[in-house]
Amino acid sequence: MKIGKITNLTGVSARSIRHYEKKGLLNVPRLENNYREFDESVIEEIQTIQMYLGLGLTTDQVKAILFCERPENKEIKEKDEYCDELLEMYQEKLQEVRSQIEALSEAQTQLEQQISRMKNTRRKVPGRDDLIQGDMK
Numbered sequence: 001m002k003i004g005k006i007t008n009l010t011g012v013s014a015r016s017i018r019h020y021e022k023k024g025l026l027n028v029p030r031l032e033n034n035y036r037e038f039d040e041s042v043i044e045e046i047q048t049i050q051m052y053l054g055l056g057l058t059t060d061q062v063k064a065i066l067f068c069e070r071p072e073n074k075e076i077k078e079k080d081e082y083c084d085e086l087l088e089m090y091q092e093k094l095q096e097v098r099s100q101i102e103a104l105s106e107a108q109t110q111l112e113q114q115i116s117r118m119k120n121t122r123r124k125v126p127g128r129d130d131l132i133q134g135d136m137k
Contacts, residue, residue, distance in 0.1 A: 001038040010046045017046065023059045025049055025066060056097070061089055 003014045010017075020026045021036075026045060028036045045066075052062040068086045 001040075003036055003038065006038050006042060006046070009043055010050075012046050012050060020046070020049055020059070023063065025059060025063055055093070057093065061093075064089065 003017060006012075006017060007014050017026070021028055026042060026049075028038055028042065031037050048066070049062055052065060053059070057065070064086060
């Protein structure tokens, strides 16, 4: 398959696919005319890459994951040691996500409090009956 068909099947841009190849995430053979020739397996590989990127991982982190899952693709021989490093990366990413959730939760609480204060102040202003009715909808 050509790259255009892969982009249609995966929804991933040709530019992104070329970037994945350049970063070593995909190994795509080339024809004599230097065109890439994709096989069916690349669809799942691209979807896997997209899933990991969607989790907020970098392409370098995705590469580490892919090589850990497919040790025949990596230079490191000690799979368990390498995967221990991967586990640590997952734990760090999870902590980062938890911190972001905590920060967003705090921002939500502060916004809710500010909105409540503003609505209460607005209700006390004479001649603002229209706003009070609008708040009750």
